Amino acid sequence: MTATEGTILTSADLAGNGVHGNDPDVHGKFGRFGGRYVPEALIPALDEVAAEYEKAKTDLGFLREFDHLLRTYAGRPTTLTEVQRFAEHAGGARILLKREDLTHTGAHKINNVLGQALLTKRLGKRRVIAETGAGQHGVATATAAALMGLECVIYMGAVDCERQALNVARMKLLGATVVPVTNGSQTLKDAINEAFRDWVTNVDHTHYLFGTVAGPHPFPEIVRDFARIIGVEARRQVLELTGALPDAVCAAVGGGSNAIGVFHAFIEDEGVRLYGYEAGGRGAGTGEHALTLTEGSVGVLHGARTYVLQDEEGQTIESHSISAGLDYPGVGPEHAWLKDTGRATYEGVTDEEAMEAFALLARTEGIIPAIESSHALAGALRLGRELGPDAVILVNLSGRGDKDMGTAMKYFNL
Amino acid sequence: MTTLHAVFDKARAEDRAALVGYLPAGFPTKDGAVAAATAMVEAGCDVIEIGLPYSDPLMDGPTIQDAVHRSLTNGTRIADVLRTVEGVAKSGAATLVMTYWNPIDRYGAERFARDLASAGGVGTITPDLTPEESEPWLAASKEAGIDTVFLVAPSSPDERIARVAACCTGFVYAASLMGVTGARETVGSAAEGLVKRTKANTPLPVCVGLGVGNGAQAAEVAAYADGVIVGSAFIRRLLDAPDEKSGLVAVRELASELARGVRR
Numbered sequence: 129m130t131a132t133e134g135t136i137l138t139s140a141d142l143a144g145n146g147v148h149g150n151d152p153d154v155h156g157k158f159g160r161f162g163g164r165y166v167p168e169a170l171i172p173a174l175d176e177v178a179a180e181y182e183k184a185k186t187d188l189g190f191l192r193e194f195d196h197l198l199r200t201y202a203g204r205p206t207t208l209t210e211v212q213r214f215a216e217h218a219g220g221a222r223i224l225l226k227r228e229d230l231t232h233t234g235a236h237k238i239n240n241v242l243g244q245a246l247l248t249k250r251l252g253k254r255r256v257i258a259e260t261g262a263g264q265h266g267v268a269t270a271t272a273a274a275l276m277g278l279e280c281v282i283y284m285g286a287v288d289c290e291r292q293a294l295n296v297a298r299m300k301l302l303g304a305t306v307v308p309v310t311n312g313s314q315t316l317k318d319a320i321n322e323a324f325r326d327w328v329t330n331v332d333h334t335h336y337l338f339g340t341v342a343g344p345h346p347f348p349e350i351v352r353d354f355a356r357i358i359g360v361e362a363r364r365q366v367l368e369l370t371g372a373l374p375d376a377v378c379a380a381v382g383g384g385s386n387a388i389g390v391f392h393a394f395i396e397d398e399g400v401r402l403y404g405y406e407a408g409g410r411g412a413g414t415g416e417h418a419l420t421l422t423e424g425s426v427g428v429l430h431g432a433r434t435y436v437l438q439d440e441e442g443q444t445i446e447s448h449s450i451s452a453g454l455d456y457p458g459v460g461p462e463h464a465w466l467k468d469t470g471r472a473t474y475e476g477v478t479d480e481e482a483m484e485a486f487a488l489l490a491r492t493e494g495i496i497p498a499i500e501s502s503h504a505l506a507g508a509l510r511l512g513r514e515l516g517p518d519a520v521i522l523v524n525l526s527g528r529g530d531k532d533m534g535t536a537m538k539y540f541n542l
Numbered sequence: 543m544t545t546l547h548a549v550f551d552k553a554r555a556e557d558r559a560a561l562v563g564y565l566p567a568g569f570p571t572k573d574g575a576v577a578a579a580t581a582m583v584e585a586g587c588d589v590i591e592i593g594l595p596y597s598d599p600l601m602d603g604p605t606i607q608d609a610v611h612r613s614l615t616n617g618t619r620i621a622d623v624l625r626t627v628e629g630v631a632k633s634g635a636a637t638l639v640m641t642y643w644n645p646i647d648r649y650g651a652e653r654f655a656r657d658l659a660s661a662g663g664v665g666t667i668t669p670d671l672t673p674e675e676s677e678p679w680l681a682a683s684k685e686a687g688i689d690t691v692f693l694v695a696p697s698s699p700d701e702r703i704a705r706v707a708a709c710c711t712g713f714v715y716a717a718s719l720m721g722v723t724g725a726r727e728t729v730g731s732a733a734e735g736l737v738k739r740t741k742a743n744t745p746l747p748v749c750v751g752l753g754v755g756n757g758a759q760a761a762e763v764a765a766y767a768d769g770v771i772v773g774s775a776f777i778r779r780l781l782d783a784p785d786e787k788s789g790l791v792a793v794r795e796l797a798s799e800l801a802r803g804v805r806r
């Protein structure tokens with residue numbers, strides 16, 4: 129692989145002046161979604177990040193450094209695993225897992241984090257802050273901060289601190305300060321609010337290392353570009369293995385970074401169907417879910433216009449999911465756009481379906497997935513039965529389940 | 543109905559700054575908010591901003607978050623916000639709504655502008671609406687005849703200040719410091735420079751908010767700004783009071799102290 133191939137830009141992208149098929153406009157709009165709805169105080173910082181990223185993304189030195197870190201530190205390329213015993217439960221369709229669980233720190237989050245940590249250094253900032261739900265983005269950020277000698281503060285909802293206690297300990301060991309957020313629903317959405325409050329106060333020396341493809345422009349674009357290596361690699365690997373593109377690509381959708389990461393390289397492949405699975409929690413209609421795209425309405429949350437779980441007066445409705453990483457009432461604007469244009473399909477997977485898939489993959493393949501990723505696995509089981517035994521389905525296994533053992537012990541009485 | 547224009551004319555004629563007080567609707571109770579704001583006006587506030595409580599107030603510090611949370615727990619709805627505006631406008635103050643964008647977006651920009659004008663409101667302050675996204679709101683506000691106030695910050699470059707100010711009518715809100723709402727020991731040192739830079743870009747009055755909490759600070763800001771905005775300090779008085787009656791007394795005292803400050 130050359131330095132530019134497979135990272136944020138492929139050599140083909142560079143030939144096309146770095147413009148991807150699906151870039152937002154100058155205001156960060158994907159169709160009617162995205163943009164910036166933030167305090168004016170943050171506009172110069174967002175402009176600064178956007179300008180620096182514009183320079184970085186065509187700077188071969190930057191791309192090489194990123195590529196080097198991905199290969200020698202994060203463990204890329206990640207492998208593609210065909211799971212035949214698991215696939216027997218999916219009507220016999222072929223299921224291929226993109227193994228982001230095998231990256232350093234155990235989830236796809238490391239890709240974006242390494243890219244943004246390098247960007248932080250280019251910006252001349254010495255401190256990073258981040259929000260985290262499952263703790264995977266927090267762990268990845270703390271890891272990159274340790275590696276690059278940056279001060280690191282992680283905001284995490286108090287409820288999430290409890291259900292992902294192991295990750296809190298990891299972050300602390302890595303030298304980060306973890307701030308439990310006790311207001312609102314005490315989950316990811318409130319952690320993001322608190323991180324923004326920190327950022328507006330400390331913006332002169334701090335970069336907000338945003339963890340998903342949501343938030344104000346340019347975060348949806350930057351996080352996507354740093355995550356798109358997942359799909360770039362997977363597309364090549366599936367072609368090598370099967371001689372053809374997959375029929376469908378499945379991913380779990382919280383904020384949407386692992387899903388965009390794996391979708392993006394396939395967007396122009398019209399024959400490849402894209403499926404995003406949101407957390408259905410206790411089920412649609414129970415009011416206890418995170419079905420932002422499937423049940424939500426268009427509004428503004430955390431700086432962008434997108435689908436939101438909100439009441440008729442625009443108050444955010446608290447989400448619910450057994451998986452902390454999907455427990456978010458918003459979603460990245462590019463997904464909102466992919467939904468509206470019909471390019472991607474979004475469906476819900478309940479807590480119960482996800483936990484079944486979680487246990488099934490462990491027993492049939494010896495792989496313990498993250499509960500987030502288990503939503504994509506459950507979706508693939510459903511989709512396989514629909515598409516039949518000839519189908520080839522690529523699933524982004526976004527992370528591993530070590531962090532979820534507490535939840536699993538309770539759920540399965542282990 | 544008192545307009546912002548009339549407020550600043552009067553203050554200028556009296557050679558002082560205007561005093562702007564903030565309270566969220568529904569805090570400490572629905573009626574309590576009207577009573578507290580009315581007391582603030584009687585003791586010297588020229589303008590009242592009624593906050594529209596929102597579930598995700600990412601520009602607010604702990605004091606306003608606390609008040610807003612209580613208000614939402616009290617079941618405050620947009621109809622209550624409009625009723626609060628109606629009640630407060632009767633006191634003779636120019637009454638604005640301060641709100642994050644999503645509640646207006648959801649309610650409908652034209653409908654909100656119209657309903658606010660009918661309630662006697664004279665405009666809005668929208669802290670997370672950027673000029674790039676402001677078009678629908680500017681059009682709706684113009685149609686309804688209400689003012690639009692946007693914020694500038696110490697980090698804003700001059701060309702950005704010009705852009706924001708071009709969206710404003712009534713006045714420009716200058717955030718005194720980089721941070722969230724809340725009273726501070728000292729008012730940001732960046733405030734005076736920001737007011738100067740803003741005035742170089744607009745003939746509109748410029749009011750300073752964030753961090754002002756007592757008479758001395760009000761006097762300091764009044765020396766260079768057209769208006770002084772105080773929110774968290776009023777809320778603090780209400781939160782700390784053992785009952786509503788003493789809360790009103792405390793709020794009235796603070797308003798008088800601030801009113802003396804802007805006249806020093």
Ligand SMILES: Cc1ncc(COP(=O)(O)O)c(C=O)c1O
Binds near residue numbers: 265380385452500
């Ligand atoms: C393993 C894993 N998958 C998925 C997610 C959801 O985030 P996103 O939708 O941004 O990929 C998380 C978030 O914490 C995660 O840890």
